[in-house]
Amino acid sequence: xxxxxxxxxxxxxxxxxxxxxxxxxxxxxxxxxxxxxxxxxxxxxxxxxxxxxxxxxxxxxxxxxxxxxx
Numbered sequence: 001x002x003x004x005x006x007x008x009x010x011x012x013x014x015x016x017x018x019x020x021x022x023x024x025x026x027x028x029x030x031x032x033x034x035x036x037x038x039x040x041x042x043x044x045x046x047x048x049x050x051x052x053x054x055x056x057x058x059x060x061x062x063x064x065x066x067x068x069x070x
Contacts, residue, residue: 004041006050009068011039013057027056 014024025035029052037043038053047061054064 005068005070006045006065007039007041009064010053010057013059013064013067014039017057019057024053024056028052 010024014021019027021035021039022032025032028035028049030038030049034043035053038045038049050064051061054061057064059067
């Protein structure tokens with residue numbers, strides 16, 4: 001899984017839905033600074049956190065990874 005591609009997909013969907021990084025982090029139960037590192041591809045992401053982020057964005061994990069091209 002490409003961390004950068006996943007982070008870019010998360011940022012893109014978040015922007016399309018006009019959700020702030022902080023609001024997404026809160027909805028996913030993830031620290032805001034950790035969310036920023038995920039979006040920048042600086043952090044390894046557990047499948048649990050991918051699921052939390054996808055759910056907070058109203059997507060399935062499959063839909064989110066499809067957006068990332070992975």
